[in-house]
Ligand SMILES: Nc1ncnc2c1ncn2[C@@H]1O[C@H](COP(=O)(O)OP(=O)(O)OP(=O)(O)O)[C@@H](O)[C@H]1O
């Protein structure tokens with residue numbers, strides 16, 4: 001299935017990268033919720049950009065410790081989360097007191113051992129903003145423990161399935177983007193998609209991962225473009241590819257995971 005001009009022109013447009021642009025450069029950025037997970041925060045510049053662009057800011061349990069540690073006393077109070085949620089087994093008591101007592105941040109405790117703190121934050125977000133859906137950016141959603149990383153990817157699929165089952169107008173509002181110091185990662189559904197890849201903040205390296213099983217893909221805008229390319233774990237996978245343009249096209253017969261390097 002080579003890419004035809006008509007297909008490219010009528011492709012679905014995906015913009016997950018605007019969240020990384022400095023405020024002011026991102027007129028098109030949608031209101032989104034930022035969830036800070038329990039991973040080291042080393043890129044303060046990136047934190048500042050996503051924080052400034054986010055409509056709702058959430059810390060998942062030990063993610064609160066990471067936010068606190070990344071900031072100094074003069075800036076900390078400017079980065080006030082809207083709420084903290086989790087089973088609270090990782091949240092440091094002094095740090096909890098700082099956010100809860102000094103800044104007045106609500107802390108929601110949920111002890112169940114069948115959902116992760118990331119999952120608990122997503123649930124609380126839905127409860128606190130009923131009728132209002134936010135696309136989610138999970139800071140620290142990749143990297144670190146491999147089981148947590150797979151949980152993040154599983155969560156992308158949960159939201160993709162729920163979006164399909166819901167009112168289609170709300171589809172974009174169920175999107176989750178995983179962000180780390182190194183990568184921006186999200187699902188690209190079946191069909192032909194044109195993806196915004198501003199090289200001021202992204203790339204050049206990227207990968208298209210066949211997480212749904214055997215998949216056939218065609219691409220445009222990459223250093224190693226492919227046409228009707230069968231990909232699966234155990235046969236061939238396009239990793240260490242590179243973007244040649246600020247927009248790329250992926251045509252796929254299955255949902256794939258697209259992961260882009262962050263430029264620093
Ligand atoms: N080592 C890690 N590697 C990658 N992600 C992590 C790691 N630890 C925590 N996270 C992410 O941060 C969230 C909050 O983590 P926290 O450390 O507070 O809880 P946890 O008790 O270790 O994890 P959970 O209870 O969610 O399994 C987790 O739900 C997960 O998404």
Ligand SMILES: Cc1ncc(C[n+]2csc(CCO)c2C)c(N)n1
Nearest residue numbers: 086087089111112113114115116117
């Ligand atoms: C089949 C199965 N596997 C693992 C867990 C454990 N677990 C999953 S999420 C979570 C919360 C961590 O804070 C814990 C302990 C479970 N319950 N069921």
